[in-house]
Amino acid sequence: MLLRKPQAADAPLMFSAYAQDPAVTRYLTWRPHADIAETRAVIDRFLAAWEKQEEFCWLLFTNNAGQLLGSIGARTEDGGFNLGFLLARSHWGRGYMPEAITVVVDWAFTQPWVSRVWAACDVENHSSARALEKAGFSREGVLPQFSVHLNISSDPRDCYAYALTRGV
Numbered sequence: 001m002l003l004r005k006p007q008a009a010d011a012p013l014m015f016s017a018y019a020q021d022p023a024v025t026r027y028l029t030w031r032p033h034a035d036i037a038e039t040r041a042v043i044d045r046f047l048a049a050w051e052k053q054e055e056f057c058w059l060l061f062t063n064n065a066g067q068l069l070g071s072i073g074a075r076t077e078d079g080g081f082n083l084g085f086l087l088a089r090s091h092w093g094r095g096y097m098p099e100a101i102t103v104v105v106d107w108a109f110t111q112p113w114v115s116r117v118w119a120a121c122d123v124e125n126h127s128s129a130r131a132l133e134k135a136g137f138s139r140e141g142v143l144p145q146f147s148v149h150l151n152i153s154s155d156p157r158d159c160y161a162y163a164l165t166r167g168v
């Protein structure tokens with residue numbers, strides 16, 4: 001698998017691979033994109049956030065065919081990163097995301113200020129919970145009414161907190 005920073009030219013590929021797919025966005029905070037312009041605006045935000053070191057978002061590709069698999073982002077917080085991730089539907093269930101999470105965690109812990117990498121997932125998002133567990137994350141508990149997942153409801157939903165902390 002190859003991870004690389006997004007580019008403006010990736011918008012059509014991202015749009016068709018996953019950004020417009022309601023199955024992918026079901027448990028996410030954003031609605032499926034209506035058009036490529038929306039995807040392009042998101043890439044612009046990714047690049048601005050990268051510039052400010054607020055969030056690092058990578059696109060995931062197969063390293064042989066260069067096929068776009070999905071994306072993973074690490075948002076900078078005090079003492080660590082909060083992860084968000086997704087895959088195009090046709091690539092679910094092949095263990096790609098546990099592998100990508102492991103790569104990003106290994107990168108995160110090369111930085112001395114990082115003591116914790118974590119992610120929140122909707123309590124009904126079993127695939128995400130499993131991917132985090134397979135990457136070695138521990139379930140720390142439930143965050144009540146933590147996040148609005150618009151595609152399900154406008155009410156904030158309970159999420160699991162999963163984390164990996166630096167070994168001492």
Ligand SMILES: CC(C)(COP(=O)(O)OP(=O)(O)OC[C@H]1O[C@@H](n2cnc3c(N)ncnc32)[C@H](O)[C@@H]1OP(=O)(O)O)[C@@H](O)C(=O)NCCC(=O)NCCS
Nearest residue numbers: 024027085086087092093094095096097121127128130131
């Ligand atoms: C969450 C996600 C990234 C998991 O990545 P992945 O590479 O498919 O993860 P894995 O291959 O390790 O599979 C994890 C679990 O997904 C489930 N799963 C497997 N194939 C599946 C499929 N075709 N459809 C739905 N779920 C499936 C299984 O429960 C699996 O657990 P198991 O290996 O113990 O059987 C992927 O499902 C996804 O992109 N979902 C939509 C976006 C999303 O919800 N992101 C997370 C937000 S917190």
